[in-house]
Amino acid sequence: MPRPAPPQASPRRPRIGAGRPLLEADLATQVYDSRGQRRNVALSELSFSISGDHPSFTAVVGESGSGKTTMARALLGMQEPTSGEIRFNGKNVYKLKGADQLEFRREVQAIFQDPFEVYNPFYKVDHLLTVPIRKFRLARSRADAGNLIESALRDVGLEPKDTLGRYPHQLSGGQRQRLTVARGLLIRPRLIIADEPVSMVDASLRKTILGTLEQLNDEFGISFVYITHDLATAYQVSENIIVLYKGLVVEAGEVGRVIKQPEHPYTQLLVSSVPEPDPTRPWSGEMPEGNKKVSTAAATGTGCAFADRCPHVMPICVKERPPLYRTHDEQAAACFLYQETPRVVTGDVSQTFQPFQGKEQPSAKEE
Ligand SMILES: Nc1ncnc2c1ncn2[C@@H]1O[C@H](COP(=O)(O)OP(=O)(O)OP(=O)(O)O)[C@@H](O)[C@H]1O
Incomplete structure (x- = not known):
């Protein structure tokens, strides 16, 4: 499923670390110990890398409990693997400090299944967009920040006047998910790890959101790791695929080959x-x-x-x-x-x- 060349790289920043992976898992293993139960190897010796030189779209599929979310959490630096390492620009993500850590937080973003969880019900949704602008100093002035927010919302099909000033519960699930995508667009990371981003939305919205992710990939050079139960959408949007079973990669490769001629x-x-x-x-x-x-x-x-x-x-x-x-x-x-x-x-x-x-x-x- 070849993709056309993106018109330009992430326009705001130069590419750094050319020639080496942006993010890599090196024999990453995650073992959960449950009291009285046998050790549960949720992820076993995963070695995988995302290029820092060009955008990619990789699906990770597998049935429930196969370790997809464990893999996402490890790649996002949310939990340290029991053994092995996750590296960002060659450095262990759990040992990043200061500017390196801020860079990792900016360059590698997440979109989760239930966007409601990332919202604080006491803040208006604007908060979700203004915090990264401040944290990563994305705007020169308040007016600049306002323009950035409005354009990110429009890019994901949300009308700023119908979205800003509202509380999370005043938006539909689909609007909240699109808002999360708008946040991704605003920060313009190099990589988004999307864990079941469309599993809770209806078919037409699923199409719109996946289309937006493809657009972010094609037009802004953002790479995606798309975690899903859904083989059909994995085939539609991805270039490559990893199939997990009980924490192990059982098959990987170009998505068309793997799905049409699974081995x-x-x-x-x-x-x-x-x-x-x-x-x-x-x-x-x-x-x-x-x-x-x-x-x-x-x-x-x-x-x-x-x-x-x-x-x-x-x-x-x-x-x-x-x-x-x-x-x-x-x-x-x-x-x-x-x-x-x-x-x-x-x-x-x-x-x-x-x-x-x-x-x-x-x-x-x-x-
Ligand atoms: N915090 C935890 N403590 C103990 N076991 C866990 C923990 N998180 C996940 N597991 C177990 O690890 C295995 C992999 O879970 P994981 O959530 O990564 O799978 P998944 O493929 O994302 O599943 P689903 O599609 O249902 O979300 C499962 O057996 C799960 O029960």
């Missing part, structure tokens, strides 16, 4: 559970059960996490955890069915993504 048995099950013939219909995330012959390896943490549901399970699948095998230039699957193909070096899933199709963003030196 991992889990992805095959996932894709086959999308209602036909209308691929634009949202997918509920519910999946049919697979083969339950194997009492599993996943529980012991040794074999393949999908072994107990896999129709192709082999003896090796309950003994060893499959690495990511490169099944194609732009696709990889963590499955022993492909053990004759080379492994993805270092397990970094971004190596399987399609090369950037647009124009390279100018680096700081070139500007």
Whole structure:
């Protein structure tokens, strides 16, 4: 799904750190310990990077409990991985201080499923927009700030006079979500991590909001990590996709290939559970059960996490955890069915993504 070149890079700031990732996960693992229960590995050795040189749109899909939100929280610096590291411009995000921390807070923004949670009910919605303007010194004067806010609201299809001066409960869910997108537009970060941003809105609004995200990607060069249950919208808006199952990347690559020719048995099950013939219909995330012959390896943490549901399970699948095998230039699957193909070096899933199709963003030196 090649995208046209963005007309220009983020217009306000030069690109820094050209040639190295903006944000990267290096073997990030998150283990939750629940009293009296076994350790829950919510994210296992995730290695993945977002380029600092050009915008990208990456979907992360998987059924409920697969670790999507854990991944989002780790990338946003909201929780420190149990092991491994998340780095922003090469520095561990949990050790950032002063100007580096402010830069991270500005450059990497979040959009969550329920925008209501990010609003303080006692403040008018204007607060959500004026705080970042002050914090990141985005405007030279009050008038400048007002103009910035109005133009960001209009860009997401909100009328300033119908929006400003209201309390959060006086807006609809869809308006609140668009307001969150407007905030993203105002701050103009390099990366937005959007966790189920449209799961609580109706179909027409879903289209509008996703269209706005695509526009932010194309026109302003903002990269997205789009976390969703919905395979159909992942296909519509993304370039690349990561499929998570029980905290593990089971498949990754160019979105068209992965969805049209899934290699991992889990992805095959996932894709086959999308209602036909209308691929634009949202997918509920519910999946049919697979083969339950194997009492599993996943529980012991040794074999393949999908072994107990896999129709192709082999003896090796309950003994060893499959690495990511490169099944194609732009696709990889963590499955022993492909053990004759080379492994993805270092397990970094971004190596399987399609090369950037647009124009390279100018680096700081070139500007
Ligand atoms: N704070 C926590 N403490 C203990 N376990 C947790 C915590 N947060 C998540 N988990 C567990 O970690 C696993 C992954 O959860 P996570 O919320 O990341 O999945 P998800 O794919 O985002 O699910 P959903 O689509 O339902 O939001 C689940 O088994 C969940 O129960």
